Amino acid sequence: GENVEQHPSTLSVQEGDSAVIKCTYSDSASNYFPWYKQELGKRPQLIIDIRSNVGEKKDQRIAVTLNKTAKHFSLHITETQPEDSAVYFCAARDYGGSQGNLIFGKGTKLSVKP
């Protein structure tokens, strides 16, 4: 089945700086990669996703890049703001044990210092 590794586990940046979170996956058949944001004490929410037929997708200050050859994808947040502080989870579609469902990374706790 799919295995998703996420790095770093914690990330601290100054307000206005950029933040990058990286994930690698094991199953070359995976074709869908969403990112979820979970604020403290709240539910995870989808912030952006990418399918394997594109290399990059942007939504305002957030972008995701995908390298299928290397089997890794990254979340880029530019001009970070204190409200970006949260735990971010990457995920990949699992064709194996989970029959097409999502396997999540262990999360990255992002802290944006004002």
Add this chain to the structure above:
Amino acid sequence: DSGVTQTPKHLITATGQRVTLRCSPRSGDLSVYWYQQSLDQGLQFLIQYYNGEERAKGNILERFSAQQFPDLHSELNLSSLELGDSALYFCASSSDGKVYNEQFFGPGTRLTVL
């Protein structure tokens, strides 16, 4: 508010006991997912139901079971509870159960096993 509701919000019980967690999906959503979130494991997919039928299983223990009723609400039953079952349990729903469609998460049930 995602439109997904979960009850109870908190549950404290003893080892060996059995509990039932309840989830009501967003209006119109046919698919329900259950996840376990613990500190060191991130979000773990447990099981998915679609329109009353089990569609996919993830890392769900044999002591755990779930079902989706005709009104589309779902229940997760946890039995012979162990200390390690203490976690936050999320339910999510999506419109048609396809992985590309956003999953909307409920607020979660925090289970503490003493």
